[in-house]
Amino acid sequence: MNVLQLFDVSKRIGSREIVHQLNMTVRAGEVYGFLGPNGAGKTTTIRMIVGLIRPTRGAIHVLGHDVEREPVAAKRYLGAIVENPEMYGYLTGRQNLLHFARLAGLDGPSARARVEYVAERVGLKARLDDKVKRYSLGMRQRLGVAQALLGDPKLLVLDEPTNGLDPAGIREFRELVRSLAAEGMAVFVSSHLLSEVEQMCDRVAVLQNGSVIAEAKVDELRSQSGSVRLRVSRPNEAVLWLQAHGYDVDASGDGLTLAHLDDAQVARTLRHLMDAGFEIYEAARTGGLEQSFLALTGAGSGGDQA
Numbered sequence: 170m171n172v173l174q175l176f177d178v179s180k181r182i183g184s185r186e187i188v189h190q191l192n193m194t195v196r197a198g199e200v201y202g203f204l205g206p207n208g209a210g211k212t213t214t215i216r217m218i219v220g221l222i223r224p225t226r227g228a229i230h231v232l233g234h235d236v237e238r239e240p241v242a243a244k245r246y247l248g249a250i251v252e253n254p255e256m257y258g259y260l261t262g263r264q265n266l267l268h269f270a271r272l273a274g275l276d277g278p279s280a281r282a283r284v285e286y287v288a289e290r291v292g293l294k295a296r297l298d299d300k301v302k303r304y305s306l307g308m309r310q311r312l313g314v315a316q317a318l319l320g321d322p323k324l325l326v327l328d329e330p331t332n333g334l335d336p337a338g339i340r341e342f343r344e345l346v347r348s349l350a351a352e353g354m355a356v357f358v359s360s361h362l363l364s365e366v367e368q369m370c371d372r373v374a375v376l377q378n379g380s381v382i383a384e385a386k387v388d389e390l391r392s393q394s395g396s397v398r399l400r401v402s403r404p405n406e407a408v409l410w411l412q413a414h415g416y417d418v419d420a421s422g423d424g425l426t427l428a429h430l431d432d433a434q435v436a437r438t439l440r441h442l443m444d445a446g447f448e449i450y451e452a453a454r455t456g457g458l459e460q461s462f463l464a465l466t467g468a469g470s471g472g473d474q475a
């Protein structure tokens with residue numbers, strides 16, 4: 170099911186086209202990464218998706234509802250964290266969530282039950298009655314997600330949600346996002362970090378200067394091409410053997426590196442080496458996804474997106 174669709178979306182501000190003819194589809198149960206360097210146009214796109222600004226051309230649909238023409242219906246299914254969530258530090262997490270629940274039209278026992286539920290969902294239940302000023306940044310971000318979940322959205326839109334989090338906070342956030350997708354939610358998340366997108370997302374679009382220059386499944390990128398580093402017995406002989414069999418091989422340090430192999434080719438190569446009498450001590454992919462991205466986006470034409 171298509172939860173979010175962008176049809177030829179462009180945005181011009183003054184004389185500059187900030188975003189150019191974006192076409193993207195995000196399905197239920199999918200975490201979709203929107204990857205690009207600072208200034209590529211991610212926030213501008215997200216502001217259009219959540220209806221804060223209007224596209225100059227094109228249309229955005231949430232569950233089939235046009236964000237511009239049917240804003241109430243479109244936003245009914247939309248939860249978002251754009252920019253830093255506004256929370257009141259002198260109130261507790263529960264008081265903040267009750268406040269936002271009231272703004273969202275919930276009241277009384279149903280609001281209290283919903284607050285308990287979303288707090289549990291993001292792992293904040295035990296700290297719900299602490300003041301937000303005592304929360305870590307990671308807890309504040311999860312409180313932001315809890316707020317976004319109050320309206321039971323089918324689409325969650327997150328703008329660089331892990332900025333500033335420490336590694337443990339990033340991991341918790343990633344697990345939360347994955348678990349929401351596992352329950353069927355569509356998640357659209359922007360990032361300027363390839364490693365983050367790699368671990369959190371199912372599919373990724375790469376944005377550069379306002380245009381999507383590549384879109385791919387993360388799984389496919391991971392298994393595509395890339396190099397493999399090997400440590401084998403009799404490395405000098407192994408290099409000669411591999412060269413004689415047509416491999417693109419480099420001797421490096423105490424190992425050797427084979428270039429341009431997908432997973433099936435790696436498996437075949439290792440079998441051939443063993444059949445030829447070489448022992449394999451270690452085999453590891455080197456920079457697979459990163460290299461796939463560079464190949465996909467044209468090596469060197471903007472490596473800062475990684």
Ligand SMILES: Nc1ncnc2c1ncn2[C@@H]1O[C@H](COP(=O)(O)OP(=O)(O)OP(=O)(O)O)[C@@H](O)[C@H]1O
Pocket residue numbers: 182187205206207208209210211212213214361
């Ligand atoms: N209201 C505006 N007026 C003029 N220029 C703008 C406006 N909003 C954004 N821009 C410009 O559009 C470009 C894209 O900005 P945007 O914030 O969407 O990028 P981003 O990919 O989200 O990057 P960042 O992660 O740094 O926010 C930038 O060059 C920015 O200066």
